[in-house]
Amino acid sequence: MNRRRVLVGLTAGLSSLAGCGTYFDIDGNDTATRSPTTTVTETARTTASNTPVPTATATPPSAADTWPTGTVTEGETAPDFSTRETYTNDRYAYTIEYPMGWVVDATDPTAVTIGSNVGALVVEVMEDVPSSLTVSDIVPVFIEGYKESIEEDGGTIEELDRKDETLSNGHDAMMIDLRMEQNATVLQQKILLTVANEIAYVAVIVVSDSVYTAAVEGNMETILLTLSITESTIKTESAGVPV
Structure with missing residues (x-):
């Protein structure tokens, strides 16, 4: 799994979910004939295959590099969350x-x-999400597709928890805890999904299981909950443009 674009085509899937017109995915394929469940599931699979994997490399990769696969060696220090930007x-x-x-x-x-x-x-972020859709509508299908992708790629994944959250500026959100094992790498993941201004926001934080503690888990949640959507956004062209 490398650092490629995540969640390609979710806009088209979400719009299809609400029964809106004809939409095209990022490759220009007509998605109108595909069921909403199929489209959103395919998008979740993209997320699963493209999520970065933390490694034991001594130096963090540059922004231009892909994230190599691997495991954190025994004794590797846990992420330092004490000072944040x-x-x-x-x-x-x-x-x-x-x-x-x-x-x-x-x-x-x-x-x-x-x-x-x-x-x-x-x-x-995924633009042009129909206003009729809520976080509760999106999450179940998205997580199902995410799990299917990991399992089809030879990995295993377990959902540990799913709970409602409210962001600091009042937006409803949902947090999902996952434990994944793939290619001898065990990862702990938390996913936060919210919808605001007809845009879906998905934040995923991942750490190696070898550095995962109760304190790290709490800090992962704290970071995700710092997500703050500050104002209405200007619509821009995206992968799911209605025609």
Whole structure:
């Protein structure tokens, strides 16, 4: 799994879910004939295959590099969450905190990756989400597709918890805890999904199981809950454009 674009085509899937017109995915394929469940599931599979994997490399990869696969060696120190910086995405009007020293790749403002050798944070946005859809509508199908992708790729994944959250600025959200094992790598993941201004925001934080403790888990949740959507955003062309 490398640092490629995450969640390709979710906009088309979400729009199809609400029964809206004809939509095209990022490759220009007509999605109108596919069921909503199929489209959203395919998108979740993209997420699963592209989530960065923390490694035991001594130096965090540069923003231009892909994230190599591997495991954190025994004795590797846990991520230091004590000092954090704030990433601001002006185009999509959100901010989120991350551990100081993690490398930011914001080349694509719709798919931002921030990471180190022991952890990674991904924030994705999907535009033109129908206002009739809620977080509760999206999450079950999305998680089902995410799990299917991991399992089809030879991995195993277990959902540990799913709970409702409220962000600091009042937006409803849902947090999902997952434990994944693939290619001899065990990862602990937390996913936060929220919808605001007809945009879906998905934040995923991942750490190696070898550094996962109760304190790390709490800090992972704290970081995800720093996601703040500050204002209405200006619509821009995206992968799911109605015609």
